[in-house]
Amino acid sequence: MRDTSATPERPAAPGPLAGVRVVELAGIGPGPFAAMLLGDLGADVVRVDRPEPSPLGTDPAYDLTNRNKRSVLVDLKAADGPGLVLDLVERADLLIEGYRPGVAERLGVGPDACLARNPALVYGRMTGWGQDGPRAATAGHDLGYAAVAGVLGLVAGPGGAAEPPGIPANLLGDYAGGSLYLVVGLLAGLHHARATGTGQVVDAAIVDGAAHLGSMLWGLLAAGHWQDRRGVNLLDGGAPFYAIYRASGGGHLAVGALEPRFYAEFARLLELGPDAPGQYDLARWPELRARIAERFATRTRAEWEARFAGTDACVEPVLTMRQASADEHLTARGTYVEADGVTQPAPAPRFSATPGALRRPPARPGADTAEVARDWGVAALDPSLNSAADQGE
Incomplete structure (x- = not known):
């Protein structure tokens, strides 16, 4: 964790609103x-x-x-x-x-x-x-x-x-x-x-x-690309490749593989198989969701984290507050501090x-x-x- 607190030896920078x-x-x-x-x-x-x-x-x-x-x-x-x-x-x-x-x-x-x-x-x-x-x-x-x-x-x-x-x-x-x-x-x-x-x-x-x-979503609604109900749209959990799945032994992973090239990487690393429904085959989305859930249930969250680490598959663990404060990336950036x-x-x-x-x-x-x-x-x-x-x- 980075230390952003002021000390007598290292006075705080004034900040962009100094004087306000x-x-x-x-x-x-x-x-x-x-x-x-x-x-x-x-x-x-x-x-x-x-x-x-x-x-x-x-x-x-x-x-x-x-x-x-x-x-x-x-x-x-x-x-x-x-x-x-x-x-x-x-x-x-x-x-x-x-x-x-x-x-x-x-x-x-x-x-x-x-x-x-x-x-x-x-x-x-x-x-x-x-x-x-x-x-x-x-x-x-x-x-x-x-x-x-x-x-x-x-x-x-x-x-x-x-x-x-x-x-x-x-x-x-x-x-x-x-x-x-x-x-x-x-x-x-x-x-x-x-x-x-x-x-x-x-x-x-x-x-x-x-x-x-919600400005963007109102535009999508007007264009006919968003339904005015929950759980059936691209960004509200309706799409099986933009959803949350449970791993073996508990813990969840957030999947956000929207773009085709990212989804291809996701499907390869998850080992969905060549017979899996296509990403935008809407009629088979329930089948695709079940297939993805079945695959995630075969390994622990830690194992899937290791599998997807450093890739563009857009899969990340769902962390608790204390887990987030210890995350490698957030620790490197000093997103959380102790003061x-x-x-x-x-x-x-x-x-x-x-x-x-x-x-x-x-x-x-x-x-x-x-x-x-x-x-x-x-x-x-x-x-x-x-x-x-x-x-x-």
Whole structure:
């Protein structure tokens, strides 16, 4: 594993977002992940935590979505709470909030209040349903957003089309359709703000981003090359050469031999035999699938890994999280790192001149209040600074 953490002997590279200031109003899920990504790339992220504990109940030391951040405690329901946040906003480039529509406004830190204090601010709103529409005010989670967006129905379950869709943790909706689209929106807004001096509001709804992920498939659907049902298409497990198979003794292998030349290599190494159905003989796909499954069942996953290693057959093992962190290729690239005793993904993507780095462990709520007050010039955050000033220190 490569070590991307900063040390006194080897200070961290600034990252491509060095100098960008971000205020994150504490939440859970896609908002914190988006802020973490900005922090990984060098932004100065200040997370505004609430006085009460996180509803997740996780030890803050293991909440990796709070790495590369600093934390201050502010009670937004207290009389001085909104003003403290607005003091930070005045000095920020970006803001992230993930409340239900209207909540930030009621707390006094909505877009109008923030943009009045800082007209160049890019105000990022992270929600599942968006700021308007029939579902906007209702609760939800990743699974429901992905379901309504039409992307969860693309995910084959263990029993194929006859079974309910698989559940890809909270990666498809929260992070792919939510966090990543919010970050793109924030950076695009930042580019515009720096060119014009004018900020704006970014409405990043998970349903919008998740739907957008399916753009290619909507084109295929319109062209008649995609069926609007699961488990019968080229990329959703319908094709026997783009599917997952069980090996002898357990373990699975992912087959992605789409192109004819790759499929030919796959068929040769799997020893399908000359009488096997042709790759695109759709009528015989069930027979081909059964033949492939029968062959995979004759050897262990490790034996098939060795068989396909270094070839263009496009067959790879389905690894668990811990297995992935020890994979030869990912180890060589340093895709996973160990920092502060925790194995975790390294910052991504990679930059040749301004690489991201793990500069700070996960922020503990309120632990950085004095430091942020000093660095951002918001003395009201830390009464001790005012006391020191009064005493001439």
